[in-house]
Amino acid sequence: QVQLVESGGGSVQAGGSLRLSCAASERTFKTHTMAWFCQAPGKEREFVAGITFNGGIYYASSIQDRFTISRDNAKNTVDLQMSSLKPEDTAVYYCAARSGSALYATESQYDAWGQGTQVTVSS
Numbered sequence: 199q200v201q202l203v204e205s206g207g208g209s210v211q212a213g214g215s216l217r218l219s220c221a222a223s224e225r226t227f228k229t230h231t232m233a234w235f236c237q238a239p240g241k242e243r244e245f246v247a248g249i250t251f252n253g254g255i256y257y258a259s260s261i262q263d264r265f266t267i268s269r270d271n272a273k274n275t276v277d278l279q280m281s282s283l284k285p286e287d288t289a290v291y292y293c294a295a296r297s298g299s300a301l302y303a304t305e306s307q308y309d310a311w312g313q314g315t316q317v318t319v320s321s
Contacts, residue, residue, distance in 0.1 A: 200224040207315030218278040220293030228271040236289035245303035290314040
């Protein structure tokens with residue numbers, strides 16, 4: 199099973215930017231669909247963005263063009279560039295993976311998860 203390690207979280211003021219990165223352990227990464235989810239305090243984990251192995255992308259409607267997901271199949275990494283951050287973006291962000299080309303916004307469809315990285319946006 200692919201193992202995932204996130205990095206890049208931190209604290210930033212509203213309007214600022216952060217770049218999250220997720221490193222995958224397996225060479226089969228290139229056959230996995232990858233996604234980012236977030237979980238705010240007291241809330242359920244929710245989908246942020248996903249990308250298939252051939253570059254198909256889907257974003258949650260709440261992102262409103264502020265975030266960009268990308269992947270590098272040669273380096274086994276997937277990134278989430280976050281801009282125009284808002285206090286409501288404060289959450290733990292998780293990288294997730296599933297084998298195959300289908301992209302789902304439902305966490306139950308993903309079978310590998312990272313440990314999460316905290317993003318805190320202050321007003």
